[in-house]
Amino acid sequence: MSTARIRLPATAKKGEAIEIKTLVTHTMESGQRRDAQNNVIPRKILNKFVCTYNGKEVFRAEMAPAISANPYMAFFVTATESGTLDFVWTDDDGSTIKESAKITVT
Amino acid sequence: MSLVSEMAALSRRRLLAGAAGLAGGLIVVRDASAQAVQPGAHQQVLDKAVGGKKAQPGKVKIRMPEIAENGNTVPMTVSVESPMTASDHVKAVHVVTDNNPRPEVGSFYFTPANGKAEVSTRIRLSQTMNVIAYAEMSDGSVWSSRAEAKVTIGGCGG
Structure with missing residues (x-):
């Protein structure tokens, strides 16, 4: 089971670019490794990450197997209004991991 | 990185250059069983990502440790000089490597x-190699940068 962790300031001044740090547990199986019987272990990674701020997409990433296990992603968002940031990771199998965080803008 | 630590890193690099050369032999043996790297594949991926536009060097900065002990998780920060306004901003950053089994690392929009x-983010490097980043701006221009990371333990282990 994957869990996502988000770190961002709880409050921010309007117009300030705040850093958002995300970390999600996932093996990010690259498809390059082989098991004990020398069979290729099939690729299974989180291939997409999207961050929306009050419903509007602000940042998106497409990930390849070269992204390390337990993907870490940090980026900036300008604080414009109080509300919710939603984070969605999409797995190769189509399943998603979702997390959200609140921010108060003063 | 401060100037002092930058200088320290430089002299450390000189010291370790010999050691890295020795380790190179071991890495080659290990790679014989790995998937062959296609030369130039990373350039094809970049060209495709930016629609064949020519990249100019500059504006993009890749921060990575010069010597990555563990290739399974190498911290990397890519930043681009831009005011990030509606009329002048970075649309996408595409990152590739020139010596991993697959060149793609990620695209960031x-x-x-x-x-x-x-x-x-944190990336996997199977051995010492270059990381290349292309930044696509809102005006259509493309800027590039590259950085080398020396890897002592590769990140494709089974």
């Missing part, structure tokens, strides 16, 4: 709402 064009 920015909006003016980011305020700052910077992304940090």
Whole structure:
């Protein structure tokens, strides 16, 4: 089971670019490794990450197997209004991991 | 990175250059069983990502440790000089490597709402290689940068 962790300031001044740090547990199986019987272990990674701020997409990433296990992603968002940031990771199998965080803008 | 630590890193690099050369022999043996790297494949991926546009060097900065002990998780930060306004911002950053089994690392799509064009993540490097980043701006121009990371333990282990 994957869990996502988000770190961002709880409050921010309007117009300030705040850093958002995300970390999600996932093996990010690259498809390059082989098991004990020398069979290729099939690729299974989180291939997409999207961050929306009050419903509007602000940042998106497409990930390849070269992204390390337990993907870490940090980026900036300008604080414009109080509300919710939603984070969605999409797995190769189509399943998603979702997390959200609140921010108060003063 | 401060100037002092930058200088320290430089002299450390000189010291370790010999050691890295020795380790190179071991890495080659290990790679004989790995998937062959296609030369130039990373350039094809970049060309495709930016629609064949020519990249100019500059504006993009890749921050990585010069010597990565563990290739399974190498911290990387890519930043691009840009005011990030509606009329002048970074649209996307594409990152590739020139010596991994597959060249793609990731594509990061920015909006003016980011305020700052910077992304940090952790990447896998199977051996010592270059990381190349292309930044696509809202005016259609493409800027590039590259950085080398020396890897002592590769990140493709089974």
